[in-house]
Amino acid sequence: MKVYGHPASTCTRKLLCALAEKGVDYEFVLVDIMKGDQKSAEHLARHPFGVVPVLDDDGFVLYESRAILRYLNAKLGGLAPTDAKDLGVMEQWISVEQSYFSPPAMKAILEIFFSPMKGTTPDPDVIAKGKAEAAKALDVLDRALVGKEFLAGSFSIAEITYAPYFQYLFDTGLGDIVKERPNVAAWWSRISERPSWQKAIGKAR
Numbered sequence: 001m002k003v004y005g006h007p008a009s010t011c012t013r014k015l016l017c018a019l020a021e022k023g024v025d026y027e028f029v030l031v032d033i034m035k036g037d038q039k040s041a042e043h044l045a046r047h048p049f050g051v052v053p054v055l056d057d058d059g060f061v062l063y064e065s066r067a068i069l070r071y072l073n074a075k076l077g078g079l080a081p082t083d084a085k086d087l088g089v090m091e092q093w094i095s096v097e098q099s100y101f102s103p104p105a106m107k108a109i110l111e112i113f114f115s116p117m118k119g120t121t122p123d124p125d126v127i128a129k130g131k132a133e134a135a136k137a138l139d140v141l142d143r144a145l146v147g148k149e150f151l152a153g154s155f156s157i158a159e160i161t162y163a164p165y166f167q168y169l170f171d172t173g174l175g176d177i178v179k180e181r182p183n184v185a186a187w188w189s190r191i192s193e194r195p196s197w198q199k200a201i202g203k204a205r
Contacts, residue, residue: 001026004046005053006033010106010164011065012053013200017160018069020196022076066094069157080156090152093144096137097161104133105165105174112172127174134169135177138184145183149190159191167192167201 003019003026005012019026031037031052039050046054047063054063055071062068073079081087108130115122144151151158166188169175179185191197 001058002029002056003027003053004029004031004043004056006031006038007202009033009052010102010168011051013164013167014065014160015053015055015068015072017163017196017200018072018079018157020199021155021160021194022072022078024076066098066157066161069160073157079160081153083153086153090156090158093141093151093158094161096140097158097165101134101137101141101162102165104130104137105169106130108134108174109165109168109172112174113168131174131177138177138181141187142181142183145187148183148187150187155191155194159187163191163197163200 001019001024003012003015005015005028007013007016007030016028031043033052037043038047038052043054044050046056046061049063051063053065053068054061055068057071057075062071069079080090108127111122111126111130141151150156166175166178169178178188
């Protein structure tokens with residue numbers, strides 16, 4: 001397998017976590033998004049929307065991180081529950097992440113991350129609004145995680161899809177919205193300590 005991506009990319013990290021979880025060997029091909037390589041003709045031939053990651057599995061090319069995660073589970077197993085109800089719950093939480101959590105969280109994160117590069121000061125209103133909207137989703141998560149270790153019975157794609165955004169909340173000083181919710185905080189601790197996640201963010205080899 002080949003992974004075309006960037007180690008700082010949220011969606012690339014999802015894929016790297018899943019592959020580490022399954023112990024799969026792969027070749028990592030850097031697409032330097034800081035230099036705009038994702039918009040090159042070469043990469044656009046792999047991903048017509050010009051983002052990362054892309055998976056090349058012996059000539060089978062697939063893009064979009066959540067699709068890749070589901071493909072890896074279908075091929076390798078162990079990344080999603082087999083019980084129909086648990087599977088439905090997993091898909092529900094993936095949808096919640098995609099629709100209600102990561103968009104506002106990333107608005108706050110990117111405001112902090114990119115403002116210095118543009119020579120500007122982060123807009124506190126943009127940050128506050130992003131945090132407030134993301135916190136609404138975390139309130140729902142916190143209630144759902146009462147008495148549970150993971151969202152759908154066991155560690156799954158659901159956890160993997162949230163992990164990069166939680167990591168960047170803490171990396172940009174916004175982790176208070178996680179810490180303030182005890183069930184979410186404990187859940188994140190379990191996810192972030194997994195060797196697969198540590199490997200995905202480059203802290204374990």
